[in-house]
Amino acid sequence: xxGDRQLEWLRREGRIVIVGASLAGxxxxxxxxxxxFAGSLTVIGDEPYEPYDRPPLxxxxxxxxxxxxxxxxxxxxxxxxKWRLGVAATGLDMxxxxxxxxxxxxxxxxxxxxxxxxxxxxxxxxxxxxLDGVCVLRTCDDAARLHSRLKQGPRRVLVxxxxxxxxxxxxxxxEQGIEVTVAERGxxxxxxxxxxxxxxxxxxxxxxxxxxxxxxxxxxxxxxxxTGRVRSAHLSDGAEVEAxxxxxxxxxxxNTEWLAGSGLGAGPRGIACDAGCRxxxxxxxxxxxxxxxxxxxxxxxxxxxxxxxxxxxxGNAVSQAEIAAHNMVSAGSERRPHMWVPAFWSSQFGVNIxxxxxxxxxxxxxxxxxxxxxxxxxxxxGYQGRVIGAVTFDQxxxxxxxxxxxxxxxxxxxxxxxxxxxxxxxRPIPADFPDPSVPTHGPTITLSGYSPADRQLVFxxxx
Numbered sequence: 001x002x003g004d005r006q007l008e009w010l011r012r013e014g015r016i017v018i019v020g021a022s023l024a025g026x027x028x029x030x031x032x033x034x035x036x037f038a039g040s041l042t043v044i045g046d047e048p049y050e051p052y053d054r055p056p057l058x059x060x061x062x063x064x065x066x067x068x069x070x071x072x073x074x075x076x077x078x079x080x081x082k083w084r085l086g087v088a089a090t091g092l093d094m095x096x097x098x099x100x101x102x103x104x105x106x107x108x109x110x111x112x113x114x115x116x117x118x119x120x121x122x123x124x125x126x127x128x129x130x131l132d133g134v135c136v137l138r139t140c141d142d143a144a145r146l147h148s149r150l151k152q153g154p155r156r157v158l159v160x161x162x163x164x165x166x167x168x169x170x171x172x173x174x175e176q177g178i179e180v181t182v183a184e185r186g187x188x189x190x191x192x193x194x195x196x197x198x199x200x201x202x203x204x205x206x207x208x209x210x211x212x213x214x215x216x217x218x219x220x221x222x223x224x225x226x227t228g229r230v231r232s233a234h235l236s237d238g239a240e241v242e243a244x245x246x247x248x249x250x251x252x253x254x255n256t257e258w259l260a261g262s263g264l265g266a267g268p269r270g271i272a273c274d275a276g277c278r279x280x281x282x283x284x285x286x287x288x289x290x291x292x293x294x295x296x297x298x299x300x301x302x303x304x305x306x307x308x309x310x311x312x313x314x315g316n317a318v319s320q321a322e323i324a325a326h327n328m329v330s331a332g333s334e335r336r337p338h339m340w341v342p343a344f345w346s347s348q349f350g351v352n353i354x355x356x357x358x359x360x361x362x363x364x365x366x367x368x369x370x371x372x373x374x375x376x377x378x379x380x381x382g383y384q385g386r387v388i389g390a391v392t393f394d395q396x397x398x399x400x401x402x403x404x405x406x407x408x409x410x411x412x413x414x415x416x417x418x419x420x421x422x423x424x425x426x427r428p429i430p431a432d433f434p435d436p437s438v439p440t441h442g443p444t445i446t447l448s449g450y451s452p453a454d455r456q457l458v459f460x461x462x463x
Contacts, residue, residue, distance in 0.1 A: 003331065010110055011329050014039040017099055017107050018081075019089045020115030020255075021045025023053070023314065024294030024321040028113050029079035031325035041081040042107055044099065048086035049140060055314060057143035058165050059347055062150065062172035068140035089116070092262040094281070094290070110289065111328045114259075114271060114279070115321065117295045118252035118312065123160075128222040133230035134246045137165060146247065154178060154244035158233050160219050162189035164346045166249030167202065171348035174209050181212040181241050183219050183233070186434055194355070194391055196432025197365050198379060201372050201393065209349045214239070222246060252312060254296050264290065270298040270310045275337035277324035291328055293320040299338055303406065304358055304388070313344050341403055345396075351375060354396045357389030357406040364428035366413050370395055378402070381431060382412030 016032060018025045021043050029043055045051075052071045060066040084101070091100035098106045120138035123129035135146050150157070150173065157173050159166045162184035173180040186192060188199030189206060206213045218236040225231045232242045259266040264287075265280035266272075271292045272280040277299065279290040292299075294317040300306040319340035327335040345354040362381025370377030370393075378398045381389040387410045390402035405414060413428050 007329070007331055010039065011036055012038050014110040015108060016041050016111045016113070016328065017109035018043045018113045018115060019099060020113075020117055020294065020296075021047065021049075021051050021083065021085055022115050022117050022294060022317070023051060023073060024115035024117070024317040025113070026051040026073055026075070026079070026321075027318050028115065028293060028321040028325040029081050030076050031322045032329065033077060033079050035326055035329050037329050039110075041079060042084060042109075043079075043081045044084045044087065044089055044101065044107065046086070046088035046102075047139060050083070050085070052140055054138070057140060058137055058168040059172065061140075061143040062147055062169065063175060064147065064151070068144040068147070071140060089258050092259055092264065094263050094287075097289070112290045113321075113324055113328065114290065114292050114296060115294045115317075116255035116258075118254050120248070121250040121253050123222065123246075123248045123250075125221070128224075129248075130228075131222060131224040131230040131246075132228055133244055134222060134248065136248050137169060138252070146245075149245050150176060150178060156181060156241070156243045157245045157247060158183065158219075158241055158243035159247045159249055160233075161249035161251070162186070162202075162206075162213070162215070163193065163249060163251065164190065164344075164348075166247070167206070168346060168348050169247050169249060170206065170211050171209070174211060174349070179210075179212070181214065181243065182206065183214045183217055183235060183241070185216070185218045187215055189213070189215075191432075191434055192360065194359055194379075195362065195365060195381075196434070197372070197429065198391060199432075201375055201377075205349050205351060205375055214241075252295070254310070256296065270296050272298045272308065275300055275302070275339075276327045276335050277320060277338055278327070291324040293317065293324040302337075302339070303341065303409070304361065307361075309342070309358070311342055313342055315343050316340055341406060343399075343403070351393055352396060353391065353393055354399055355389065355391040356399050356403045357381070357387070359389035359391055359431075360433060361388045362431045362433070364412070365431040366426075366428040368414070369398055380405075380412070380414065382428060385412055386410065387412045387414065 051073045053073050056071050061068050088102045089099050090102050098108050100106050120136035156179045159170050159182045162182050167189050170180050170182050189202040191199035219233045221234045223232045230246050232240050254270045256266040263281050265282050273292040274286050277291045278286045279292050295312045298308045298310050301309050320338050323338045343356045359381045361383045364382045366380045368378050368380045376394045378392045378395045387405040
C-alpha cells in the first residue's frame with residue numbers, strides 16, 4: 001500500500017489511541033475529528049473523570065468559589081471516542097502496536113498520542129507523607145480534600161515550596177484568614193521561574209499580606225502526634241513550625257514510568273519528540289506512528305536555540321495537541337511544526353502575573369514599564385543580546401508587544417526609550433536566577449537537554 005492510500009485508509013478505518021484523558025488528550029481528540037478522521041478513537045485515563053481544568057484547583061476551588069466537580073472542560077464538539085477512564089496504561093509494545101492497561105487488557109493502535117502529563121511530586125519520606133494532614137495539589141480529588149481541610153479552620157498551614165502553585169495556595173489561605181508559613185529553599189518565591197529581581201517583589205508581596213515566608217531553608221522532617229496527625233515541621237535552620245496542614249508543593253514528576261523498556265525515548269525529563277510532535281525512540285530515530293503532546297513532551301523550539309523545552313503551560317498543551325492531531329492524519333508535506341510561544345499566568349495576593357517567552361533563559365532584566373516598588377510593572381528579559389521573555393505584574397496589556405519582539409528575535413535591550421517615564425530605570429540589571437544545578441520549586445519551563453543522569457545506550461556491533 002503506497003503512502004497516499006495508507007493515509008486514506010488510516011483516516012477512514014484506522015485506530016487511534018490517546019493515552020491521557022487530559023486537556024491535551026481532549027483537544028487532540030476533537031481536532032482529529034475536525035481533521036476528518038473517521039476511524040476508531042480511544043481515550044485512556046487513569047483518573048475516573050472526564051477531562052477537567054486544572055488552573056482553577058489552586059484558585060477558585062480552594063476559595064470555595066467553584067467545586068472540583070464543576071471544572072470539567074467544555075467540549076468544542078463530540079469527539080465520538082471510546083473512553084477508558086479509571087484505568088492506567090502500564091506498558092507499550094511498539095512492535096505490536098499495543099498499549100497495555102492495568103486491568104490486563106490491551107488496546108491496539110495504528111497511531112498513538114501520549115499525553116500523560118505530570119503528577120505532583122510527593123514528600124520523599126513515605127512514613128511522614130502518610131501523616132493525616134499532609135497534602136499535595138494536582139488532581140480534582142486533591143483540591144476537594146484540601147478545600148475541606150481549609151474549611152475546618154486550621155490554626156496554621158505550612159506550604160513547602162514557593163513556586164507558582166505553592167504561592168497560589170498561600171494566597172488562598174490568606175484570603176480566607178488562615179495563618180500560613182511558606183518554606184522555600186531558594187532565595188525568594190518564584191525565583192526559579194522569574195529570577196531574583198522579580199522574586200524579591202513576590203517576597204514583599206507575600207509578607208505584606210501576612211505570610212510567614214522563610215526563604216533559604218529546607219524542611220528536613222515532618223512530625224506527627226500520637227494519633228498520626230501532622231503536628232509540626234523541622235527546618236534546616238533549626239526552627240520548628242507547628243501546623244495542622246502541610247501542603248507539599250515541590251514541583252511535578254512526568255508520567256513516563258509506564259514506558260520503561262518500551263524502546264521509546266522517555267525518562268524523568270519527559271518524552272523527546274521533534275517539532276512535529278513525533279516521538280523519538282531510544283536510538284534517537286523519530287517514529288512515525290507515536291506522537292506526544294502536553295506537559296510530558298520535550299520538544300525543540302527554533303526561537304530558543306532548538307533547546308528541548310518541557311512546558312507545564314495550559315496554552316502549550318492545547319496548541320501542541322492540535323498540531324499533533326493534525327500531523328497524525330496528514331501527509332508529510334502537509335505537516336506543521338509546533339511553534340507556540342510559551343505563555344503563563346498566575347493570580348495571587350490580588351496581583352495578576354503573566355509571562356511570555358522563556359524568562360528563565362534570561363541573563364538580564366529591564367524594567368521597561370511601571371515600578372517594582374508599586375508591584376505594577378513589565379520586566380523584559382535578555383539573553384545573548386536578544387529579547388527572550390517578559391513578565392508583567394498587573395500590566396498584561398504589554399505582553400503582545402513583547403511577544404512580537406520575542407518572535408522577531410529583537411535585540412536586547414530594546415532599541416527605543418520606554419514610554420513610561422515612571423519606570424525604575426532604563427538600564428538592564430542581572431536577572432539573578434539561581435544556579436541551575438541547585439533545585440528550586442516551581443519553574444514552569446524546563447530546559448531539558450542532555451543530562452548525565454540519563455540512561456546510556458549500549459550499542460552492540462552487528463555480526
